[in-house]
Amino acid sequence: MTGDFAGQCADHLYRVFGMLSCSELSVRADGSDFVILDHINAHFPNRSLNALVGPSGCGKTTLIKAFLGLVNSEGEIAHREQSSSESSSNQRLGFVPQFSVAHASLTVEESLAYAFDLTVSDLSAKADTLASVLKLIGLDEHGEKRVSSLSGGQMRRLGLGLELVSSPECLICDEVTSGLDPLSEDQIIALLRSLVLEHEKTFICTIHNLGKLPDFDHITVLYQGRLVFQGDFNGLQSWFGIEDPLRLYHALSGHELSHWLEKWENRGVSACGRPTEERSDRGDSIPVGSQEAQQVEVAEATRDEKLDPGNARLPSGTTVGSTATVRRAQIGAESCNPGLPSALSQLFTLLRRRYKLLMRDTGYLWLLLALTFGFPCIVVIFAIKGLPQIEGLALERSGSFIQQLQGDLRYRMEAAETATLVTGLVMFQVVLLTLMGANNGAREIAGERQIFEKERLKGLRSGMYTLSKLLFTGSIAALQGLWMALFVKVICQFPGAFLPQLGMMALCCVAMTFVCLGMSAVLSSAERASLLSIYLVGFQLPLSGVVLALPDAVVWLLRPFINAYWSWAGYFASMKDFQLYDAYRMGNVSWLPSEWGAATVLFLHIAAGAALVFYGCGKTRWDSAS
Numbered sequence: 001m002t003g004d005f006a007g008q009c010a011d012h013l014y015r016v017f018g019m020l021s022c023s024e025l026s027v028r029a030d031g032s033d034f035v036i037l038d039h040i041n042a043h044f045p046n047r048s049l050n051a052l053v054g055p056s057g058c059g060k061t062t063l064i065k066a067f068l069g070l071v072n073s074e075g076e077i078a079h080r081e082q083s084s085s086e087s088s089s090n091q092r093l094g095f096v097p098q099f100s101v102a103h104a105s106l107t108v109e110e111s112l113a114y115a116f117d118l119t120v121s122d123l124s125a126k127a128d129t130l131a132s133v134l135k136l137i138g139l140d141e142h143g144e145k146r147v148s149s150l151s152g153g154q155m156r157r158l159g160l161g162l163e164l165v166s167s168p169e170c171l172i173c174d175e176v177t178s179g180l181d182p183l184s185e186d187q188i189i190a191l192l193r194s195l196v197l198e199h200e201k202t203f204i205c206t207i208h209n210l211g212k213l214p215d216f217d218h219i220t221v222l223y224q225g226r227l228v229f230q231g232d233f234n235g236l237q238s239w240f241g242i243e244d245p246l247r248l249y250h251a252l253s254g255h256e257l258s259h260w261l262e263k264w265e266n267r268g269v270s271a272c273g274r275p276t277e278e279r280s281d282r283g284d285s286i287p288v289g290s291q292e293a294q295q296v297e298v299a300e301a302t303r304d305e306k307l308d309p310g311n312a313r314l315p316s317g318t319t320v321g322s323t324a325t326v327r328r329a330q331i332g333a334e335s336c337n338p339g340l341p342s343a344l345s346q347l348f349t350l351l352r353r354r355y356k357l358l359m360r361d362t363g364y365l366w367l368l369l370a371l372t373f374g375f376p377c378i379v380v381i382f383a384i385k386g387l388p389q390i391e392g393l394a395l396e397r398s399g400s401f402i403q404q405l406q407g408d409l410r411y412r413m414e415a416a417e418t419a420t421l422v423t424g425l426v427m428f429q430v431v432l433l434t435l436m437g438a439n440n441g442a443r444e445i446a447g448e449r450q451i452f453e454k455e456r457l458k459g460l461r462s463g464m465y466t467l468s469k470l471l472f473t474g475s476i477a478a479l480q481g482l483w484m485a486l487f488v489k490v491i492c493q494f495p496g497a498f499l500p501q502l503g504m505m506a507l508c509c510v511a512m513t514f515v516c517l518g519m520s521a522v523l524s525s526a527e528r529a530s531l532l533s534i535y536l537v538g539f540q541l542p543l544s545g546v547v548l549a550l551p552d553a554v555v556w557l558l559r560p561f562i563n564a565y566w567s568w569a570g571y572f573a574s575m576k577d578f579q580l581y582d583a584y585r586m587g588n589v590s591w592l593p594s595e596w597g598a599a600t601v602l603f604l605h606i607a608a609g610a611a612l613v614f615y616g617c618g619k620t621r622w623d624s625a626s
């Protein structure tokens with residue numbers, strides 16, 4: 001079957017049967033020939049509760065991912081576009097994942113409000129929408145509660161609410177009732193049912209509890225990557241010859257896949273999944289002259305015209321909703337939703353939320369304050385003993401000083417000691433700042449990847465997310481660098497101009513923060529990113545070549561990558577007009593960069609870190625989100 005023909009089939013299935021359909025949909029495992037889903041032809045009727053079931057590993061999650069555009073697939077998918085009167089609301093499919101989808105320290109109301117601000121441009125209806133969604137999901141009395149204190153059932157309700165704020169017509173729910181007690185499970189299904197009946201939503205839910213199948217309108221059974229049944233619960237019972245739905249998988253495993261495929265095909269399903277007998281999607285006969293019969297007539301007409309919807313002979317009075325044939329790359333695309341807020345508005349919302357989260361997370365806030373204000377104090381404590389000597393050498397260079405150095409051995413030794421103390425203190429500041437940088441960046445993205453992926457699916461622009469992270473962590477790092485440099489310089493009376501020294505320390509912390517943020521964006525877990533960041537900091541000092549007597553070739557090979565070296569050297573170069581610098585250079589003649597040279601390398605680190613963050617956030621990492 002050609003791509004166009006498959007597309008027409010999917011489009012056609014939607015026209016006849018409703019919200020979402022796929023035709024000849026196949027998915028292969030990345031980098032191998034293993035076929036996870038094989039030529040799936042399925043449809044999911046409008047305004048109904050759909051169950052997607054099958055034994056573990058049959059491909060349910062993969063089918064959902066294919067619908068959401070999260071895996072590469074062949075074949076076609078069609079889903080309904082909203083009418084123009086609804087153009088302000090989100091056009092996409094909604095997705096309610098199994099995992100936690102909100103920041104734990106926000107309240108329920110705040111979570112819904114931020115979801116609204118990120119996905120809906122028309123703010124005039126915000127208050128009404130939030131109030132009605134809270135009521136709909138039954139959390140109106142828990143609006144002030146922190147997400148962290150919600151029960152499992154309430155979390156699922158919140159997950160639904162986060163989708164409902166942008167009014168998608170169809171919601172895909174991944175194991176939305178898994179892990180809940182029977183009462184909460186019933187309540188969630190009742191909630192979905194009320195949303196179908198009262199708000200005309202369509203739900204496609206993967207479920208594990210087969211005992212709940214009678215509650216669903218339409219059931220899809222996958223088996224070993226193939227579709228083997230679609231219909232209502234009565235149809236399922238007779239199809240598999242079972243009374244008790246819990247026996248479904250026993251019945252399935254009682255025969256080879258080929259048996260079920262043959263049976264399904266012989267039932268009269270054509271290549272594009274349309275039943276050839278006049279049976280509705282609920283498995284009933286279609287009364288002649290009914291609307292459904294008209295739809296089948298549409299199907300016939302479309303088929304007669306070689307599935308060309310433009311030329312099909314439509315029965316008079318039949319209305320067919322507009323459709324969108326959607327290929328993988330287009331689903332979840334950020335630009336196709338006219339109802340989305342502007343990029344700048346998303347950026348401000350993200351920044352507002354991030355600073356609020358910082359204020360709420362008191363543990364992290366105290367750690368940040370302790371590092372920011374405690375580390376400079378530690379540097380000063382280490383400097384106390386040598387402060388008078390530093391003052392002595394903090395004089396501008398003069399001819400007599402050089403002669404004094406050359407002539408007086410004892411003075412030379414004292415001066416060299418003081419210079420070593422100062423360079424050591426500068427290096428100490430630098431290493432502490434790189435440690436702060438690792439703390440700023442390492443967990444920032446990896447720690448909330450699930451939420452980011454979920455929000456991206458709803459239309460959050462990854463560029464704005466990246467920018468918000470760079471601005472947030474960069475602002476903290478710059479403040480840390482500036483404060484460290486200012487505090488230590490004022491107390492220890494280091495010679496040299498303020499501006500280059502403050503700038504160098506700020507660049508040092510921002511550069512390390514961005515590099516660690518980049519690792520946080522490309523790695524799949526916060527733990528890995530943290531570990532790698534700590535290694536990176538740990539190797540700064542020895543690999544800088546300042547401490548270990550590394551062979552020259554190794555020094556030159558590694559040095560460009562070592563933040564601590566350039567920050568230290570840049571800072572020290574700012575003292576070049578002072579005796580201290582000469583005292584150090586008397587005993588050390590190795591190459592030192594100028595302030596501008598060091599700053600340039602640090603800017604390159606910043607640019608490389610930012611590029612890594614853009615790259616990591618640009619790529620979908622659903623593996624770390626499911």
Ligand SMILES: Nc1ncnc2c1ncn2[C@@H]1O[C@H](COP(=O)(O)OP(=O)(O)OP(=O)(O)O)[C@@H](O)[C@H]1O
Nearest residue numbers: 029030034036054055056057058059060061062063
């Ligand atoms: N990226 C991948 N690479 C290789 N195999 C994969 C990949 N993703 C899924 N699979 C395989 O595809 C099959 C279907 O996986 P999927 O997660 O869709 O099943 P499922 O029906 O959702 O299972 P469960 O009910 O246990 O969640 C499994 O055998 C799985 O190991």
